[in-house]
Amino acid sequence: MLTHLQLKNFKAWSDTGNIELKPVTMLLGTNSSGKSTLIQSLLLLRQTVQSPDRTIHLNLGGDELHDFFNFGDFDNVLTQGATPRQFQIRFDFQRPENKGRVSAGSFQCSYGQTSSGAIEVQSLRLWQADDRQIAVTRREKGAYSLVMNAESQVRMKSRDLAPERSIALSAKALTALGTEGAMVEDMSLAVRRELESIVYLGPLRRKPERDYVWNKSKPGEVGVDGHKAVDVLLASTLLRGQDKSEIADSVSYWLKRMKVAEKLEVRQIGRSSRYEVVIHRDGVIANLRDVGIGISQVLPVLTVAFFAPPGSTILLEEPEIHLHPLAQSVLAELFVDVSKKRKVQFIVETHSEHLFRRMQTLVAKEKTKVDDCAMYFVEKGRKGAQLRLLNLDEYGRVTNWPDHFFGDAMGETREQARLMFERKKASQT
Numbered sequence: 001m002l003t004h005l006q007l008k009n010f011k012a013w014s015d016t017g018n019i020e021l022k023p024v025t026m027l028l029g030t031n032s033s034g035k036s037t038l039i040q041s042l043l044l045l046r047q048t049v050q051s052p053d054r055t056i057h058l059n060l061g062g063d064e065l066h067d068f069f070n071f072g073d074f075d076n077v078l079t080q081g082a083t084p085r086q087f088q089i090r091f092d093f094q095r096p097e098n099k100g101r102v103s104a105g106s107f108q109c110s111y112g113q114t115s116s117g118a119i120e121v122q123s124l125r126l127w128q129a130d131d132r133q134i135a136v137t138r139r140e141k142g143a144y145s146l147v148m149n150a151e152s153q154v155r156m157k158s159r160d161l162a163p164e165r166s167i168a169l170s171a172k173a174l175t176a177l178g179t180e181g182a183m184v185e186d187m188s189l190a191v192r193r194e195l196e197s198i199v200y201l202g203p204l205r206r207k208p209e210r211d212y213v214w215n216k217s218k219p220g221e222v223g224v225d226g227h228k229a230v231d232v233l234l235a236s237t238l239l240r241g242q243d244k245s246e247i248a249d250s251v252s253y254w255l256k257r258m259k260v261a262e263k264l265e266v267r268q269i270g271r272s273s274r275y276e277v278v279i280h281r282d283g284v285i286a287n288l289r290d291v292g293i294g295i296s297q298v299l300p301v302l303t304v305a306f307f308a309p310p311g312s313t314i315l316l317e318e319p320e321i322h323l324h325p326l327a328q329s330v331l332a333e334l335f336v337d338v339s340k341k342r343k344v345q346f347i348v349e350t351h352s353e354h355l356f357r358r359m360q361t362l363v364a365k366e367k368t369k370v371d372d373c374a375m376y377f378v379e380k381g382r383k384g385a386q387l388r389l390l391n392l393d394e395y396g397r398v399t400n401w402p403d404h405f406f407g408d409a410m411g412e413t414r415e416q417a418r419l420m421f422e423r424k425k426a427s428q429t
Contacts, residue, residue, distance in 0.1 A: 029378030034385030226300025
């Protein structure tokens with residue numbers, strides 16, 4: 001699980017400060033304020049560690065099949081006017097003790113641009129909870145120096161120390177470090193595993209098809225636009241005897257909780273290899289293609305919540321899109337329930353007041369603790385994006401409510417009452 005995140009000179013953020021991340025973290029705020037950038041920074045690292053080119057320092061994207069996001073070039077990422085011309089990403093994490101030798105650690109990396117226009121790591125730091133660490137710093141002519149465990153002296157200096165995929169040292173560097181090389185390799189592997197545990201679902205989900213061909217295999221991911229969600233449901237239903245998966249049943253349960261459907265079912269079309277997804281509601285059975293778009297848009301959200309392996313960090317943008325207010329509210333219950341039972345972390349960018357209000361209620365009902373959820377308000381300031389942690393008390397009340405957060409509901413009610421009395425008074429004269 002990611003426990004902290006900090007960005008410096010990254011797009012709209014000159015410095016986010018140390019953002020504390022919880023099992024359920026919500027990012028709220030105005031449009032184009034910088035909420036999505038917080039998520040994009042993690043996707044940038046995720047697609048970098050997955051790059052087929054191990055010598056790459058940072059993968060800004062461009063491959064539509066394999067990359068999450070196309071960041072453009074260095075200047076598109078760097079905050080305008082930043083001095084020096086470098087940006088930095090840092091995060092802290094905790095891993096279950098049985099998931100490798102490093103159970104907790106930190107990653108911090110800054111990036112700059114060379115005279116040739118290439119993006120290269122300027123400094124890289126990896127450290128464990130016990131303060132064992134490695135620092136790699138770019139020197140003149142592309143050489144890198146290496147410092148172990150905060151020692152002042154430079155242990156090595158060579159081009160062979162250049163980091164790979166932002167997180168690892170070269171094989172030559174690890175060999176030269178001897179026994180310490182194994183420790184560095186464990187640290188890099190822990191960071192890689194944390195980044196590979198990130199699952200992302202974007203705000204634009206693909207519309208459903210009328211029927212699907214299933215190749216009798218389970219997909220590895222749901223996809224950025226959720227296009228593999230139905231494949232996951234097909235595998236969950238049709239392979240049930242082999243893996244005892246309950247994904248489809250769980251999706252049906254939450255659709256019912258949202259009052260958008262009573263049941264989801266997978267049906268084979270004749271004796272062919274094609275299948276359709278049908279929705280049961282009010283005694284009517286309809287193809288997924290023929291029901292309201294809200295169901296097809298939330299289906300990938302529900303699917304990824306139960307498909308992502310335990311220990312995953314799920315990044316969601318606008319999970320509430322096209323849902324009515326009650327269904328939006330139930331999403332808060334989903335995040336809290338799944339994060340507890342499946343040990344999955346949710347980082348959610350949302351504009352939904354209903355989702356936020358239900359989170360407040362869940363705190364008041366003691367269904368979740370203030371320590372298990374974090375809600376941030378992001379807004380534009382004169383010096384770029386600004387972040388405010390919304391302080392909740394034990395009853396779910398916000399003690400530092402921002403101006404113009406979700407509009408002025410009480411003000412609208414007062415204005416309606418005032419106009420009603422004025423019109424009644426005018427009609428009586």
